[in-house]
Amino acid sequence: MGYVAVTGGTAAILRADELVHYYRVRGGSTPLEVRQIRDQQRLAVDKVMGEGSLYAPTIAALALKQAEGDSIEASFILRAYRATQPRRYASLAIDCCRMQVIRRISGAFQDIPGGQILGPTRDYTQRLVDFSLLEERESIVREFLDRARIETAGKALPDSFPKIVSLLRREGLLEDPEEGDRTLRDITRESLGFPYPRSAKLQSLARGETGAMMALAYSSIRGYGDIHPYLGELRVGYVPMYIRHPARPEPVYVGKVLVTEAEIIAQYAEGEKGTVPKLSLGYGLCFGHNELKAISMGILDRAMRSKSACKAPAEDEEFVLYHIDGIEASGFVAHWKLPHYVTFQSTLDRLRRSQALKEESKDAESQGD
Amino acid sequence: MLNLKAIERKGGYNFAFLDENTKREIRRKTLKAVAIPGYQVPFASPELPIARGWGTGGLQVTMSIIGPDDTLKVIDQGCDGGVNAVNIRKLLVKTTGVGTTFDTAAASIIQTRHRIPEEPMSGRQILVLQVPIPEPLRFVEASMAKTREMHSEMDYSRMWVFLYENIVKWGEITIGARYPSLVNKRYLIDPSPIPRWDVPKLHMAETLYLFGAGREKRIYAVPPHTSVEPLEFEDIRFRVEDFSGKACVRCGSDHTYMNEIYGGPGGGKLYVCSDSSRCDKLRAQRGEAKTHAGK
Amino acid sequence: MNACLEPAFDKVFDTQRIYRLMLDALARPGKLRTLPGLDICPPNGLNRYAAGLGFTLLDSETTFAVLPEDDDWRDYFSLNTGVKPATPEAAEFILLRGGEYLPEIARVNRGTLLSPEEGSTLFVLVDAIGGTQPGAVKLTLAGPGIKELAQVAVVGLHPLNLAAICSRQEYPLGVDCFFVDAEGIMLAMPRSATVQWEEVPG
Incomplete structure (x- = not known):
């Protein structure tokens, strides 16, 4: 039996594909180079890598181009690509103390060992439309780059900074890391029941959708929850990655990745009977430069460990982890666009039956009068 | 004879898209689903190039069972020509090269959304149903951790109360599609959003029914010759449309x-x-x- | 290690064919299916049909035991599939010689009420399925997948092993069995089946 041609549906899908392509390029401007997106839409690329859970800047930039800038669509393309890639090695745990930071701040302490490093941030930039960018030319960019290179020369940052939380821990102010399941579970290779082991929780958060995580974290700090967080430390920078290779005794360096790390210090924990109260920690780490996501992740990580009897949404692990995945959520919300004729027909059948029964009982009542 | 090696990597991807490790995991879980009819087996469910909620669970099951000699039929709302059916068929044909058919009787594997074909199916056929929500108890309990416990104890009392309250309020059970049904007198299933019309076709059938919920990461099954009883009361019986x-x-x-x-x-x-x-x-x-x- | 690699086994298409036969057998307990002859040479009397079942389902994400213990068999599967060895209590898959009385069967994992699927899968080697020689065990199966009753005789299955499997099936807890004979005939007996048996008198 050969392939049976399908008429209507196939033609419509092909036409839709063509129209998508048309709408992307119909303006007639110079096609975007993937490199331009990778370099100049840096934060969009980082977001897509995080939510697509694959560190691949060029492919993420390509996905953004293909998706006309829709970050969820681009993350989905990247995630589906990731699912086809073989996994040859698992990296050793990265050490963020060895991060080459480009930015590092603390909201909890006025000064920190190594100093606050503002780095590339818009936090203190007034959000005014910059009309000068309308006329940005290559010559202007080149001139700026030459000047900037001179100004930053000789100001290289140290290779590593001490962690603020380790100082707190040394002083006995911060709780020790939780015991429990320390094995590394892979949420893409096995299905887990709740409560998740911590490694699985952090994996789910690390590939969550920034906006969804921000909304839940916001609900917690507004009052649907009680963790009262401080930003102990926020770091953005490059960390070296290593793997173990059977042919080499030493770990093998395979490259570096840009990550954002947030350590959230929260209200001291309700100490067990007889124990000293201590501050507790929420941890956030994601690919690329994405501060809102890392902070939201740190807040949610801590909120989900709440022992409160009446849990707010952000404290309910199942609620949070089932709803922050952008690829799952967008797919299901969008699936209502699919035909539901059959089920709707079934609903109509029930509605007519209910209406008929109401009419009957009304008639019966009026006859009884 | 088919040249198997030549079709092994269709379009740069493995036969039937999924890598062999992923297929094996789905196969292992599907076997357990068949051995425990109606029980929802969790599985890892990797991403596919088709959106979550658009048939990924059914696709994963189909991709794990399909071979080069199969004849495939894909329907959505009972129809072979719907855009979603076309899209899913396209992906499967592109990555397997199998023959396809519109004829229910000629297919060895039928992947479907929302319908069971009207023509009786045989023991040589497998019906793969796409499932949006695998949990029948979702009507009464949102937490999967809690519904899992309810299934383990066969505690379906809240479902019965829900149906009873339905009758008190409306004079009738108002569930249209997705009608909760008891499999092998043990596990309550969501038979996927098939209309009530199709539910009796699950009961003591000749065909193996496999249910795949990709986004929710669950696989379950109704083997042939297995009892499937829609919930009903003595005085308010289950009724099709x-x-x-x-x-x-x-x-x-x-x-x-x-x-x-x-x-x-x-x-x-x-x-x-x-x-x-x-x-x-x-x-x-x-x-x-x-x-x-x-x- | 005596184990050798089996490059002739086709990981895509041989596994697919074998899996479909397993799925059909499990969905219809009592129905006999004939496994394809594979161009492989397992060690030490291990039959190649049973090896094919292992190649189809085992990989580095699963655990495996052999009863009675047999290092050659274990190494053969580890080498070819990457499966991790485990104790009979913990193993997800167990290959066993059905003719020898194996008290360990009483301790294999049957799953929990929350996760009954964790009950292990047994590949049981027997001499012949479908014969009625003296000493054979005649099984009568009922339950899901079976129209009324299914009857089949198995030669080379120790009745105490069968008793150990059946007496501890407490549905939905239990184990799922694939019996394979020397000719590649396969019979499945999932935990959902109710089983009665008698020995064919000698």
Whole structure:
């Protein structure tokens, strides 16, 4: 039996594909180079890598181009690509103390060992439309780059900074890391029941959708929850990655990745009977430069460990982890666009039956009068 | 003889898209699903190039069972020509090269959304159902951790109360599709959003039914010759949709599941079969050959 | 290690064919299916049909035991599939010689009420399925997948092993069995089946 041609549906899908392509390029401007997106839409690329859970800047930039800038669509393309890639090695745990930071701040302490490093941030930039960018030319960019290179020369940052939380821990102010399941579970290779082991929780958060995580974290700090967080430390920078290779005794360096790390210090924990109260920690780490996501992740990580009897949404692990995945959520919300004729027909059948029964009982009542 | 090596990597991807590790995991879980009829087996469910909620669970199951000798049929709402059916068929054909058919009787694997074909299926066939929400207890409990406990204890009391309250309020059980049904007198299932019309086809059937929920990461099964009983009360019985006095405008059938459409003169209502293969066969018998699937 | 690699086994298409036969057998307990002859040479009397079942389902994400213990068999599967060895209590898959009385069967994992699917899968080697020689065990199966009753005789299955499997099936807890004979005939007996048996008198 050969392939049976399908008429209507196939033609419509092909036409839709063509129209998508048309709408992307119909303006007639110079096609975007993937490199331009990778370099100049840096934060969009980082977001897509995080939510697509694959560190691949060029492919993420390509996905953004293909998706006309829709970050969820681009993350989905990247995630589906990731699912086809073989996994040859698992990296050793990265050490963020060895991060080459480009930015590092603390909201909890006025000064920190190594100093606050503002780095590339818009936090203190007034959000005014910059009309000068309308006329940005290559010559202007080149001139700026030459000047900037001179100004930053000789100001290289140290290779590593001490962690603020380790100082707190040394002083006995911060709780020790939780015991429990320390094995590394892979949420893409096995299905887990709740409560998740911590490694699985952090994996789910690390590939969550920034906006969804921000909304839940916001609900917690507004009052649907009680963790009262401080930003102990926020770091953005490059960390070296290593793997173990059977042919080499030493770990093998395979490259570096840009990550954002947030350590959230929260209200001291309700100490067990007889124990000293201590501050507790929420941890956030994601690919690329994405501060809102890392902070939201740190807040949610801590909120989900709440022992409160009446849990707010952000404290309910199942609620949070089932709803922050952008690829799952967008797919299901969008699936209502699919035909539901059959089920709707079934609903109509029930509605007519209910209406008929109401009419009957009304008639019966009026006859009884 | 087919040249297996030549079709092994269709379009740069493995045969049937998934890598062999992923297929093996789905296969192991599917076997457990068959051994424990109606029990929802969790599985890892990797991403596919088709969106979550658009049939990924059904696709994963189909991709894990399909071989080069299979003949595939894909339907959505009972129809072979719907855009989603076309898209899923395209992906499967592109990555496996299998032959396809619209004829229910000629298929060895049928992947479906929202319908079980009207024509009786045989023991040589497998029906793969796409499932949006695998949990029948979702009507009464949102947490999967809690519903898992309820299934383990066969504690379906809240479901019975829900149905009872339904009757008190509306005089009738108001669940249209997705009608909760008890499999092998042990596990309550969501039979996927098939209409009630199709639920009796699950009971003591000849065919193996596999249910795949990709986004929710669950696989379950109804083997052949297995009891599937829709929940009902002594005095309020389970009832399928009522099409009495209606007939399909295309084939004239008055005993199939139909969709009503506002297409008659002056916006009047018409009824048309949802199962396009069955409808076309009846028309062919009457000598009208135009296909319904492609509309 | 005596184990050798089996490059002739086709990981895509041989596994697919074998899996479909397993799925059909499990969905219809009592129905006999014939496994394809594979161009492989397992060690030490291990039959190649049973090896094919292992190649189809085992990989580095699963655990495996052999009863009675047999290092050659274990190493053969580890080398070819990457499966991790485990104790009979913990193993997800167990390959066993059905003719020898194996008290360990009483301790294999049957799953929990929350996760019954964790009950292990047994590949049981027997001499012949479908014969009625003296000493054979005649099984009568009922339950899901079976129209009324299914009857089949198995030669080379120790009745105490069968008793150990059946007496501890407490549905939905239990184990799922695939019996394979020297000719590649396969029979499945999932935990959902109710089983009665008698020995064919000698």
